[in-house]
Amino acid sequence: MLGKKITIILLFALAFFLLLANILTGPSEKENSAKDPLSKQNLSTDEVMNGIIEILKEFDVDTLVVKNRVKKRDIKSYTVKLPADLPIPVILKDIYNRFKGSDVKISALDTAIRGKDPKPIQITALSIQGEDAGKFLFMFENESKISRKKGELGIYINDFAELNKEETQYLLTYPEALGFLILPTKEARDLKEIIRANRKDAGIIISDEVSDIDYKVHSKYSKRRLLMSVKLLIGAFTEYSFFLIDKDAEIYNSTAFAFLESEFNKRNYKIIPTYKFDFIDGESSEVILHKFRSMTRKTIKGERAIISVSNENFITIQDELKKLKKKGVHIVLPSKLIGEEESIQ
Structure with a gap:
């Protein structure tokens, strides 16, 4: 057993030595001659360091710890x-993209070492070196005791039925969780x-x-007629535990709504008014982005939010959405948030 541990330590030491040797030797003459000084930006030590710190801040990471410099070689380690919850490759991708087009050379090496725990610690050693910046060595590892307690965000696209085939396909295959608001129709049964x-x-x-007409409701309808609509809605969309209702709907703002809601509740279905969502719209992209930042700020603090947005405005907020994800906010199905909120109540 002891021999096995020694072998693992030696292998890690060898891998680390090879990476260190690569840092010490620096770019070859061939690489230097191939560099075009007009197309490459020579970065200073501070510029490299500030770039790394900015990336870490984007991910809400503040665990950069200075280790001892490698003696006589002036390597900043x-x-x-x-x-x-933050995979190391996600950080590395941003680092590579940030320094693309500069003179610095970047290389990474994955390895594993054994500490006190029986499970090996996965470490990625990242070397960065530049003509003016000097030589850096960053050791990345995931720490189970460190967590980003962020909230959850649900997104409803509110004009899904009006989109063309290309737009519809884009949203259906979008890599994150999404919800689509659709009116109850016979076609909607297939669409769902x-x-x-x-x-x-x-x-x-x-x-x-x-x-x-089967799914239409109005305050002037008799209770019998409203009850029929409730039963037809549940029969057509039985897999859902709730229905949404437009906060501006005529029946929602009438005394008849109490009866409608009670009939849904009797059958273990909730009816959720849309005032519980944050609607994001505006006349310019600046207004859209400002509203999105304001309405989702609470998710960074660990709270939840559901937003309703058109497809066009959803495209506008893509960069801001990526920033939220970097900070650890989870994009989830809106039904998850609605279901959990209703169960608490």
């Missing part, structure tokens, strides 16, 4: 402990199956725009 097959949410919304 650091260890970076990352939260358990397509949405579910792509692991997305279909939010069935009751509003004054419902044209299908």
